[in-house]
Amino acid sequence: MIRIALVSLALLALNAEALADDARPGGIAMIDVGAANEAQPNVRYNGKPVLVMQDGGRWIAAVGIPLDIEPGTIEIDVGDERRSVSVQEHSYVEQRLFVDRKYVAVSQASLDRIGRERKIIDAALNRFVDTPIESIRMLAPVDGRRSSSFGLRRFFNDEPRAPHKGMDIAAVVGTPVLSALAGEVVATGDYYFNGQTVIVDHGQGLISLYCHLNAIGVEEGEHLEAGDVLGEVGKTGRVTGAHLHFGIYLNGTAVDPAILLAAVEE
Template sequence: MIARRLMLAAPALLLACARRATAQPITWNGVPAQGGLLRGQAAPGTRMTLDGRPLRVAPGGEFAMGFSRDHDDSATLAIIHPDGRREERRLPVAKRDWDIQRITGLPGGMVSPDAAALRRITRERALLAAARAVDSAGTGFMAEMAWPARGRISGIFGSQRILNGQPRQPHYGLDVAAPTGTPIQAALPGRVSLSGDYFFFGQVLVVDHGHGVNTLYAHLSERIARDGQMVEKGERIALMGATGRVTGPHLHFSLSWYQTFLDPQPLLPAQQG
């Protein structure tokens, strides 16, 4: 009888072992670093949290996670595999050095806004925060990122800006300088989640790429894509300008994971010429 039970149990045991042996590993591109976005693949049905925050995992297993400019030197990724097995990984987060930029010649009202401007800025920050909080099911974030415009790199992510001698928050974007009217393309496929004319950003678009990943395009002279419109990677969505707080025409291009600003430059291909 005992031998018969063992014989009946053996196939189930072998099947369970085979499933564990062939379980899809969790993989992602790149390494965790301050300001970094990781896009990865897990087995469908996997559940994960990063530093206690739940990660959205698509039906196909795609997921994204980001690390702020000033993230600690490690992060905790907690995993519940589809078979119920639990795992916790400590991820070392690479530290980065940031540049300091001094910008002078800005109009005083842009550096120290008056009470009316501050009320407007507060309203606009709430709208921008709402756009960055969108948690859609799209997986456009998995595509290879394309340059939104070609031109001279005039500002980089993470740099500390001092405006007319007054320290301000770090620069949370990549600036590309070129003449007004230069075409701007969507860096990734997605849906336009915000379109407007803002105090600091001037004419601005935000595109949602799914799972909290979004890109922002600011200081535009013209917005071509409409609010709610689906756009493809490389599709023309705007023209470069000098609206908002600027010293000349350029594109302020930023990448976010929900409310966490990230550095888009490591995800972009090398510029050609």
């Protein structure tokens, strides 16, 4: 594994204070859940443990809000009490494609494979390891043009497909892909849709996903620092061109990676 010194690592010194509350479907609600000199509160959403970190003498919970939720109010459990958090409306772009059926249909053998892989991927994305986390600010895993296609709702021949749950970053095949934050490699594989993939667990239910890689440069169980190279940009899996699909998950739900990337890097 190669380590690259990055000027942008200094950005990791920024902490949650710089992260605004962004409570929309696919966003992150930042909630003050108590003084940091008290025990770490147990925070849950939909029964799942939620990331909690210290910031400015407070415990702050970062709750991933599902893309498919209706705007309104969600309930967060903080210890024995319930907190209401209001979720703002946000409209995501719709894309309607009309394609020959043979390009949409998937064989039974492929469906079986997709089902097996889905279990492995879901297990990795739903992990929760209760290790302390100082900041959820991330660095861009690859330099390149970032699309704003998170949340894009796609229809093939009027049939709804799963919304796009990540950020696509265009770059040429072979460009190094960096771990966006320190963590442990918890899954690597060559999957039907995602192609060659690496999944990194950063602790507290914060997971990052790197897809369509040309090559994987790490092994499961390996510890990575932010900025460590984990593979190369590629076009494996179901893609039309070389790019990195970068996904971020909190409490098992996909959130918009743009929220966690430092904007000042541009």
